[in-house]
Amino acid sequence: MRPAIIAENLTKRYRLGKRGTPDRNLTETLSRMARSSWNMLRARSSETTVNDFYALRDVSFQIEPGEVVGIIGRNGAGKSTLLKVLSQIVEPTSGRVEYQGRMGSLLEVGTGFHPELTGRENIYLNGSILGMTRKEIDAKFDEIVQFAELTQFLDTPVKRYSSGMYVRLAFAIASHLEPEILILDEVLAVGDAQFQKKCLGKMRDVSSHGRTVLFVSHDMTAVRKLCKRCIMLGKGSVVAEGDTDTVVSKYLEAEGSLTPAGQELAIDSYARMGNQEAKFVKLAYYGASPEQNVTSGGPMTARMTIHAEQPRVADSMSVILFDRGGYKLLNADTMVLDRPIELKAGENVFEIRIRSVPLNPGIYTLGLWLCKRPSRIYDYLEAVCEMEIVPAPDDNRMAPPVDGVIRCDFELVV
Template sequence: MTDDIAIRVNRLGKKYKISHNTAAYKTLGETITNAVKNPIRRLKGEGLSRSTEEFWALKDISFEVEQGEVLGIIGRNGAGKSTLLKILSRITTPTEGTVEVHGRVGSLLEVGTGFHPELSGRENIYLSGSILGMKRTEIDAKFDEIVKFAEMEKFLDTPVKRYSSGMYVRLGFAVAAHLEPEILIVDEVLAVGDAKFQQKCLGKMSDVAKEGRTVLFVSHNMKAVSSLCQTGLLLNNGSVYARGTASAMVAKYNEMCSGDVVSCRPIFDYARRENQPASITRVRVADQSGTATLIHSILHPILIDVEFVVLKPISHLDVWLGILSLDGSLLFQTCHRDQESYGAGAAPFRAVVDPGRYRARVELPAPLLNEGSYELHLSLQAGTLQFDARRGIIFTIEDENTFASSVLGVRRDGYFCMPIPWKMELVEEEWVD
């Protein structure tokens, strides 16, 4: 091993076994009869055939990270990014291959990872420091800085099991970044929290990188990856697709998303986030006929359904949709209460959203977006407090000789192409200065 290597991954693989219970086809009468005759067998699952499917979340992954390198790990949903970080953080073990990590690791992965739910925020700060091998005096020296960064003075002595997701993230990032790890690992979990704190975290990661420490950063925000990271690792279907400069990997990612969008499934299912009062569970993108698709005509509206669950009453819960360019620039946002906000006469949905399963639908009018590929950003929040956010859904707008291209004979510039009313009239004939 050379002295300048912080992480070395060699032929890494992670396999999961997925069990399926299946039963032979029976008529309704047979099903009822068997259930009455053999209730115990049915409760035990007897009579069902069981099959096991192997799923490789990661396969044959090899790369090295130098000390002081800032590496952005990118890829579409399901590419294996979070699984890789869990292995590097020693949260889970690999099925095959080896991992060498040289240096103290601070990681912020899933919300609440590394915290003991029964302990207070104060106690968890000291617990995290001791796990990293720090002495109490060393933690004491960093304590005030951690609390100030997290902006959670009032809740330090509250058990973290009562924290909101945003509070988890604030304290979790502050602990991971300020306890001076040689290697800082941050997952897309920063998507949970307000925008101001996200920018604060990105600034802190930049400071950590300037101090010569190693940073691994997973994000769907390509602009953040390009600005923060020196190098990039692009994953696809659990394998390394490419490795190079951050800007080059972002370009390849954008090319992959726009080129392969036709093969992507237009329905996205998500597991409910733990410790969240509200979670997005499904997003469906469809055309005006209701057919699920990620390829859309420039002249036809786009239907987006967002399904979510609410576990406890939430005041003024909003469903937000953002459209981003593939470099991560936010083009515009809309909220399910826009009609109410702009005084269009729509009645308020609910001042308090009660527990239950909900579906919100938004119709993007056409023509609106110019030809090209775009990314959806969906979130549930009350004011600036964000409960859940989902990104990485790429869709494409196609233009076939419509006004957006035919007027000039070429594709007009810009992200938008909605027709704007003009009026032109003759004010004086044969006018000469």
């Protein structure tokens, strides 16, 4: 059986400069032609002052039919450019792509939609683009509408949709019109928690029917659940490829550097999910005091600064600890306290104090979560930093992996 996707030496180069870039649009071209000869000469003389930027450089891989493959990497690594090249939205500078079957893509919000057309009309438009007949689209229409939960807005022009409504409809179309290859870019970054759960379930269903899925996400938990294989990009090149556990571990190790206890991090620009109506902008963690490390079995405090543009109320704020493979080990969530969190406009400072951290010594990844129930996610950062839990001074236990991860108290009865 032939691979579903073959990518060979894909390179995408952009030429950056004030004038004379080859990616000029028609309006710019006509304006330039209308200039005086003297100005044209000046423009031409400046064409030599350009810089080459490689969004992709010699990217090669193969994906077999029915595989679900994660594409991961930091912001700017080339993930979105790769998906645009694979989707034939962007031409590569060099290299080639070969794929078998119909391809459906959900990239940036609104891609593939005509803003003046209604949701109903865009369903048929997208189906036509995939090469489907009207009869085939009719057979899937009710399923798409039911999944998107947009019945009352079906005959509203999509230019009036919120970003969440856009994504719900776009995902419903892309996943239900049965392309052999489905490409998804950060589909879980917009939308509520219930919709994200539906997306994950649908992606599992799609893959179980033998269709190929490429999934880009910063949510390593979702990547681990869905993907058996991962490709990690860095600065436009493939830096790791293989089984998901191994590649995700490398990603988390590269993504976060070990942050000392007591050091305040500015995290405003970190990769995140959520609508960011309120967002974490600073974080510091420490043990029994701001100068002390977190010890195994000892206390931990996380001091967080949250910025809100307008007053907001949250009822779920949590500090999460993952192992380096992305498994969630600890979740200190204020939701169990049933205590609303009042956020004023501007900066708000909160502390979550964990009385005893039940983890053995080792390196862990710290994440943050802020939500308004039932499903309004304000902010979620899965990998803010890496932190070290050290042995207590009187602790003679062996370090993991011999002791495992979870610390437990026990006794011997004879």
